Amino acid sequence: MISAAPNLNAALRFNDTSELVYVSPQMLRLLGYDDSVFFVSPLTDLIPELTDERIAALWQQTMAEGSARLQCHLVDCSGGHSPVDIRFGRIQAGGQMQLCACVQPMVASSEAERLLQLVARTTAQSTGSEFFRVLARSLAEVLNVDGALITECLDFPTTRVHTLAYWTHRDFTGDIDYDLADTPCEKVVQEGRVCLYASRLTERYPKDVGAESYLGVPIFDADNQRVIGHMAFFDSQAMPDGFYHKAVFDIFCARASAELQRMQATRNLRLQEQKYRLLVENQQELVAQLDSDGRFEFASPSLCEFFGRTEASLMGMPLLDLVQASDQVHGRACWSQLGVPGQHGEFEHRVETKRGERWLSWSLKAAIEQGALHSVIAVGRDITERREAEENARQTLQDLAHLSRVSSMGEMASAFAHEVNQPLCAILTYSQACLRLLGSETTDVAEIRHAMERVAANAELAGDIIQQMRNFLRKGEPDLMMADIFQVLQDAITLARVELRDDAIEIQLECEQSLPPVRINVTQIEQVILNYLCNARDAMKAVGRTGKVSIRAHHSAPRELQISVLDQGPGIDSQLLDRVFEPFVTSKSMGIGIGLSICKSIVEAHGGRVGGFNHPQGGACFQLTLPLVGEGGGS
Amino acid sequence: MSSDQARVFIIDDESDVRAALSMLIRSIGLEVETFSNALEFLVSYRPQWSGCIVADIRMPGMSGLELQEKLNAMGADMPLIFISGHADVPTAVRAIQEGALDLLEKPFSDQRLLDKVQSAVRRDLERRAEIEVRGQLRQRYAALTPREREVMTAVVAGKMNKVTAHELNLSTRTVELHRANVMEKMQAGSLAELVRLAQMLELDESGPA
Incomplete structure (x- = not known):
């Protein structure tokens, strides 16, 4: 061990007459001399205890025992004493046996062992911030300095550091953040250099009052690329030579670096986890991960809370099991769309919860791996309020539409009375004629039979009219139904004809053959068409025109049905053209203008749109366009 | 007619x-x-x-x-x-x-x-029927001579033959003759009938209306 690397150590060699024959350059440096300086002083001036007699005795001991050891003092060039540990050994040089003395500064040898033991102890016993405190304190005590601190960098490139441990005057001070500028630590951290100011520190750094000496050692990251912190020691006395022992500090620094990085990694992890937790725990959305069969693999706390279930009880359970039975069909339809890459699906359903029935909307996004459905991220949202708002809006529209029907029926009442009166009059007259014929001698049975048939037919007609009126006035059918638009148009025309009979206005229906059924609220759409027809009538009547009103129904687009009502009136006032569907816009002196705005609301509630413009060949044209849904969509 | x-x-x-x-x-x-x-x-x-x-x-x-x-x-x-x-x-x-x-x-x-x-x-x-009768009367009346119409007017007015003769400057005998002719032409069976016929013709002093 002693002769392992003789040239690297400070070493002396003596021949068998105890004459000094070699001094290694390290030895010169240890003594504070330059290589170039010719060395002439007697050895005892440098190592007073190494007298000739002593050397002779050590020769004998080394020859007899193989080695010897002497602890003594060096006197360096400036006259300072420092303890050294000298180990002696034999060495073969140029055919001669020589005595080799390896000189180790004593701090660096025995103290290093102590410090290494300390490191072993602190690493064994503490981690995290406690580790840094123990390390700082132990080092300060062992090195016999006033203070020690360990920091981590707060920014990169670093201008500011934070103390992980700050030991001074036998106690810990609270941890602080400080700027590196104008401190001895600046170079240590920014340049990654060990800085030792063995004395006269305040001459360079006036701010460091009371500190005579300073040692700063950078702490590098695992790749030795970047300084992530540093250790610093200071004292009111000058630091002895050999205070900085690189090998030992390297070990400390590596350990501190590992600990600091572990701490930072833990902290980052915790921060990320907190962020993630904040995200998942505090969001309103219900988040779930499902396997390829739609079973829960993960459920967010919000989801568990919403359903009043524990996460464990949900694991492996199909999401669809939480869906109300009648709505499961929507969920299955949505799921079936997910097989295609990049696809996502949405569905809404009801669910019974402890807060009553709620509406949920799910958005599903599939992860496809190797062409197969791997997992699905499902994000659910409670849309009960939205649904209720929609329901309220629908209810309001229904009420409004109903009111408008009632008021239009009021306007049409006399026309309706006439309409019902006609068959009643026929019935009464037929019956009276029959009674008279039955009383006479010449009873014509065939004629009476015919009359009675007409009585029945007229009674039916009267009933139909009343039924139609009642349907029209009914509060509203909540559900949409698949309807034949041709029939709807004909019913609307029947109602309108009641009104138009005196006005010499003809209604002409032009309907494309075999129009597909459309999903509508029949009464409401009938109301829109009736409204259009009555407007057309009013427009023509206002200018004293007779003529015809055309209704056309056709496919305006593959999935669209358009109904147009074209009159031969004066057309829409150009100033009102863009606003005819707004509430309270009217061209009629008597109208309140609510009709068309209700029409617009009704049609838009059907997912359609309305339009009004002047036809190039004269007259106004009002339209409604309805979307055609799948035929199987009816419920 | x-x-x-x-x-x-x-x-x-x-x-x-x-x-x-x-x-x-x-x-x-x-x-x-x-x-x-x-x-x-x-x-x-x-x-x-x-x-x-x-x-x-x-x-x-x-x-x-x-x-x-x-x-x-x-x-x-x-x-x-x-x-x-x-x-x-x-x-x-x-x-x-x-x-x-x-x-x-x-x-x-x-x-x-x-x-x-x-x-x-x-x-x-x-x-x-009245129109028919009146038409026949007018034809009969038209067949009368001017003198006979004068005599008829006087008779219907209830004048005595003598008075009529004097007024028309005729002899009583001539008046009686005219009167008989009137009765025959007008197909009146009696004086009372003649008066009724005259009323139907709405005769007055100036002739039929």
Whole structure:
């Protein structure tokens, strides 16, 4: 061990007459001399205890025992004493046996062992911030300095550091953040250099009052690329030579670096986890991960809370099991769309919860791996309020539409009375004629039979009219139904004809053959068409025109049905053209203008749109366009 | 001028109302003819038609009131009975002012309609008979000489032959002769009848109206 690397150590060699024959350059440096300086002083001036007699005795001991050891003092060039540990050994040089003395500064040898033991102890016993405190304190005590601190960098490139441990005057001070500028630590951290100011520190750094000496050692990251912190020691006395022992500090620094990085990694992890937790725990959305069969693999706390279930009880359970039975069909339809890459699906359903029935909307996004459905991220949202708002809006529209029907029926009442009166009059007259014929001698049975048939037919007609009126006035059918638009148009025309009979206005229906059924609220759409027809009538009547009103129904687009009502009136006032569907816009002196705005609301509630413009060949044209849904969509 | 047999002309746009009315009216033995609108009736109308018209006031195209105006303008004075689903007061007033016999609101009592129809038909027949008689009277009156018309006026006024002879500067005998001629030409069996005939002719001092 002693002769392992003789040239690297400070070493002396003596021949068998105890004459000094070699001094290694390290030895010169240890003594504070330059290589170039010719060395002439007697050895005892440098190592007073190494007298000739002593050397002779050590020769004998080394020859007899193989080695010897002497602890003594060096006197360096400036006259300072420092303890050294000298180990002696034999060495073969140029055919001669020589005595080799390896000189180790004593701090660096025995103290290093102590410090290494300390490191072993602190690493064994503490981690995290406690580790840094123990390390700082132990080092300060062992090195016999006033203070020690360990920091981590707060920014990169670093201008500011934070103390992980700050030991001074036998106690810990609270941890602080400080700027590196104008401190001895600046170079240590920014340049990654060990800085030792063995004395006269305040001459360079006036701010460091009371500190005579300073040692700063950078702490590098695992790749030795970047300084992530540093250790610093200071004292009111000058630091002895050999205070900085690189090998030992390297070990400390590596350990501190590992600990600091572990701490930072833990902290980052915790921060990320907190962020993630904040995200998942505090969001309103219900988040779930499902396997390829739609079973829960993960459920967010919000989801568990919403359903009043524990996460464990949900694991492996199909999401669809939480869906109300009648709505499961929507969920299955949505799921079936997910097989295609990049696809996502949405569905809404009801669910019974402890807060009553709620509406949920799910958005599903599939992860496809190797062409197969791997997992699905499902994000659910409670849309009960939205649904209720929609329901309220629908209810309001229904009420409004109903009111408008009632008021239009009021306007049409006399026309309706006439309409019902006609068959009643026929019935009464037929019956009276029959009674008279039955009383006479010449009873014509065939004629009476015919009359009675007409009585029945007229009674039916009267009933139909009343039924139609009642349907029209009914509060509203909540559900949409698949309807034949041709029939709807004909019913609307029947109602309108009641009104138009005196006005010499003809209604002409032009309907494309075999129009597909459309999903509508029949009464409401009938109301829109009736409204259009009555407007057309009013427009023509206002200018004293007779003529015809055309209704056309056709496919305006593959999935669209358009109904147009074209009159031969004066057309829409150009100033009102863009606003005819707004509430309270009217061209009629008597109208309140609510009709068309209700029409617009009704049609838009059907997912359609309305339009009004002047036809190039004269007259106004009002339209409604309805979307055609799948035929199987009816419920 | 000869009159056809009296008929009831029914004008209504509702076929069942037409048919039922027709049946009802035929049950009392009247002839009926039906039209689905006013124009159709006007096109077919002949002045010699007698009877009455039963028409709906409210009809598409030409309304009942318009029909009434047209008939009045043509001088056709066949009695007109309106029926209506719901006639407002101004319409009814106007119809009556324009000479309608009545306005019945649907549904109406059959007896009331039939009474109205029967009386209308009777009235039209009487009117036509009167016109006939008056026409014959005018022909007879036209056959009188001026002197005979003077004598007739005096006789109808109840003057004695002597007074008439004096006024006309004739002999009593001549007046008696003229008077006999008047009685014969006018086909009057008695003085009382002659007076009635003269009233029908609306004779006064200046001659027939």
